[in-house]
Amino acid sequence: MPAAPRMAWLDGLRAVAVLLVLYAHQSRYVLTDARAVSAEWLHAGPAGVMLFFLVSGYIIPASLERHGSLRRFWVGRAGRLLPLYAAVALAVVVLGYYRPADPATAAVAHATMVPFLLGVVPASPVFWTLSFEMVFYLLVAALFALRLHRADSVVAVLLAVGAVLTAPLAPQAVRTPYAAAALALGLVALLSRRRWAVTAGAVVLGGLALTLVTAGAAPSHAWDGLLIVAVMFTGTTIYRADSGRTGWWPVAVVAPVVAAGLLFNWSAELVSLDALTPRYVARAVITLLVFAGAFAAGLLTRRWRTPRWLAWIGVVSYSVYLNHYVLLLVMRPLFPAGLGLGSQFALGLAYLCVVFATSWVTHRYLELPGQRWARRMSDVWDEPVGVRPPHAPVRG
Template sequence: MPPTPRMAWLDGLRAVAVLLVLYAHLSRYVLTDARAVTAEWLHAGPAGVMLFFLVSGYIIPASLERHGNLRRFWIGRAGRLLPLYAVVTVAVVALGLYRPADPATAAVAHATMVPFLLGEPLAIPVFWTLAYEMGFYLLVTALFAVRLQRADAFMAVLLTVAAVLTAPLAPQAIRTPYAVVVLVAGLAAVLSGRRRVAIAGGVVLGGLALTLAVTGSGPSHAWDGLLIVAVMFTGTTIYRADSGQTGWWPVAVVAPLVAAGLLANWLAELASLDALTPRYVARSVLTLLVFAGAFAIGRLTRRRRTPPWLATIGVISYSVYLTHYVVLLLMRPILGHDAMAVAYVAVVLAVSWVTHRYVELPGQRWARRMSDVWDQPQRVSRPHAPVRG
């Protein structure tokens, strides 16, 4: 299956998202004066990752429908995500930046890409977002397996209501071996090509994903873990309307509801910390407006030409996201002056270009070859989906 054209506006949004995250981490060491001002009014890191989640929610169902079957989708996801993820994990171990207490359990947990939701220490902190991405993939797979792929708006509403009613969660992490067995069994079932077995596997994967989101979010996301998944389903709801599969009324219901849920839980978290001040309330509102507004502006201006430099950063954004923190750890001893911020960004972009060219792209080519070899008539609904995942 030949690759479909990229949509530059989505690459532009990815670039904005990753630059927000990069600024949030870098400004702990340089640009501290700027951070002292901006951090009072904007959570740059959460705004960036929430924008990533919204974009993922928009493109992942399109990717599945474009592939046409679950096997192609999962091979594509594996080729897209796993090579660089594995290289970065091995690199931080080799550099002595990650020394797990139980290497075997850590290796198994990281192989699932959901170590954060299993309570395992992460090789690098930014891996936490990939756990929610994987949970979303599992839920989307489950919905397609049971032929409820248009239930995204319902899922967004359900998760938002559940998040508001149950927060804060009191997570008790699932043991890694049990989660791995369920994950492997569920994926094997949905990829089997047998209708009834696939339905059973979908139910298993959906149950696992929801259980992980509820019981594995940990203290850092006890207030918004379920809402993260709701944000991704909001992106899917927008995609359905954009592609003509639904009207715009589901978006008109879902988007304000999820935004209200996020704001309600963020403010409740502030109250629990005795930090419900006007300034911090404003910061929560602005953080919401930044990522939601960026997505809205990107979509509304999608027919205009995205600046090439921004689109280029978007193309390599996965590499930037996974490598920037490793580079930060390595360069931290020399980040003593604000001028070093330019050098740091230059190094990150150079490293990311290399890893995109020599790790990501070969992985994607491998996935396309494997999809052609293992292409079975396991078709799903395929409306027009011009988006590349």
């Protein structure tokens, strides 16, 4: 099956997201004066990853439904994510930046791609977002197999309401061996040819996903773990309206509910830290407006020509996201304190050049071969499982 054409406006949004994350992490060492001001009014890192989550929510279910095959979906996700993920994990171990107390447990937890939700310190701090992406994939696949894939707006509202009612979540109560076994068994059943096994696998994986996000949350996301998944399902609700499968009224309901849940829980977290001040409340509102506004702007201007340089950054954004933190660790000794603004700017620019050059290499020699492998394997192994909704002209 030929790949659908890329949508440049989504690549542009990915570029904005990864640039926000780059700024958040890089400005700890260079342009620190700028960070001292901006951090008081904007959480650049969370704004960037929330924008990534919205984009994933928009495009991932569309990719699954376009193919109508759970097998093709999971092979595609494996080819898209695993080669670079494994290479970065190996790199931080070889470079000595990751020394887990229990290597065997850490290896199994990373193989599931949800170490952050299993009480295992991720090999790279940026891996935490992939854990939530994996939870979303499990839920989307389970809903698809159960023929409930059009219930995204209901799921988003339920998750947002549940997040408000249950916060803070009980952290890190899920154990790696049980989660890994449930994931393996669930996937085997989900990808089988028997309808009863597909249904059983969907129930297992859906239950695992909800367990991970509610009982496995790290303390840093005890207040917004469920809301992160709700944001992704909000993206799906927008996709359905945008593609004409529903009206826009579900978006008009879901988006305010999820936004209100985010602001409520972020404020409640500030209360728990005795840090509820007008400035920090304003920062929460501005962060929400930045990522939601960026997505809305991209959607409204999608017929405009996306600058080629911005689209290119979006194309390699997965490599940039996973590579940049490792490169920051490697280059950190080159960022001494007390430099002038000009020197900081020059070092920051040099760092970005290294990040983009490295990411071009990993995109070309790890990501693209993985994607080609996935297409070949899908063509050989593809057997539609579950339902086959109407075609969606979006590529995941």
